[in-house]
Amino acid sequence: MIRFEQVGKRYPNGHVGLHELSFRVRRGEFLFVTGHSGAGKSTLLRLILAMERPTTGKLLLAGQDLAQITNAQIPFLRRQIGVVFQNHQLLFDRTVFDNIALPLQILGLPKVEIAQRVGAALERVALHEKAELYPADLSTGQQQRVGIARAVVHRPALLLADEPTGNLDPRLAAEIMGVFEDINRLGTTVLIASHDLALIARMRHRMLTLQRGRLIGDGEAG
């Protein structure tokens, strides 16, 4: 699904974000990327999302080299990926329904299909009664679940999450992780960047550990 081959990322100011990173992620896998701040977790996600390009090496997403794709192809690549952010990145002037419907509207799906898919996504995150509310009316945990519903509503093959439990208490964090596991069970590859080692240890999934842009560990958490 994802293949990093000696991937390096050096910024124009000389800072090295990633050093010759190599690993593979199988289709349908659930894994964490962990490390301290500045370890390179976010850089790794940004590379997969084609927000940045690797300066060295090869980064393959389902066989497609992300260093080679054109700018015009990037939106079409991103339509195959779901992203969950720590700060949710919800649009506060739109209802929960409209927030979740956004990726489907971009795809140009008919209204009926959008309604069906958004309904299903809301069911999956147990927010089906909140569809007409605005994000400001929801708790932080509910907002994060809306973010997850938006990330999976277009049925991506890969779900990326950047510190999705960073702002949540342990109970809510565990709840959100449960949602990710549910999604993973449906066949979606899930890659979560997190520094919450305690939470990761409980999940017992594969964990990549980064330190100053280098991969220093690859094994099962816990």
Add this chain to the structure above:
Amino acid sequence: MSATRVPPPKPAERVGATPKPKAEKPAKKDDDGPDFQALLHAWLESHRASLVDSLRRLARQPVGSFFTCLVMAIALSLPMGLALLLDNVERLGGSWQRAAQISLFMQLDTSDSEGERLSAEIADMPDVAEAEWVSREQALTELQQHSGIGEALKELPENPLPGVIVVTPEEIDKAGLEALRQRLSELPRVQQAQLDMQWVERLTAILKLGERFVFGLTLILVMALLLVIGNTIRLHIENRRTEIEVIKLVGGTDGYVRRPFLYMGALYGLGAGLLAWAILAFGLDWLNEAVVRLAGLYGSDFALAGVPLGDAVSLVLGAVLLGYIGAWLAVARHLSELAPR
């Protein structure tokens, strides 16, 4: 929390498939691609949604939107108003042909029948549009009426004015007019052929200067308009930065991001065009009262013409186009800065 209460959807397996960098298209279904009608419907729906969204955003800030349109409308109405005034001045001075009339002063003993016959002969000439015989009596009557010295003229022992044939030429170029004047002066009974070329040249020069001034002013104000609309759209972009970033992250193309702003620019242009039309119509009507009064003092029934429908429609369409272009330039400039963070 585990909430799997719906049939599990099959996750997409399309990462790495050759993407098609075209306009937003519906996602391909698992088996067949969407038909043309579905694609067209999706495209139209996307445009409808962008238009409605832009209208709502403008309606949410009615005062701000109105003043933006008003600023644009004033900038539009200035050159348009000047152009309309120039048209009216041109009309006031008469058409070019009328301004270039040739007066043939006949010998005093020319009879009315001779004058009318010659006038008819001249009217049949190829370069002549019209020829009119003005008899000696008619000329004296007009002079008495318009000169202000009517009583003094009555005291004259005999009519000193000659009969005149007023010739309106087809051509207005200087050489052609001069040649025609020369030919006419050689006709029998013609004492003098007079062409007021100086008047034509002066009027031409004044109107050309006016046109050039309006053109220059139009260019400057068009640039100002593009800046106004560009700045307005830039503020809208800033206000929607998060939304744009999210849209880009979930697969929105630049075209998808750009679309509502283009509609917004066009809507600003539409509002400005309609307001400019209203300003011009009201302004000309307001000015017309004074013009009619002034013209009346000179014995003229001249009145300012309003905004012709064709010009008004062009004004509105031009404003829409300017709004669209201004928005496009603004979005193109700022879109690259809005890479998702």
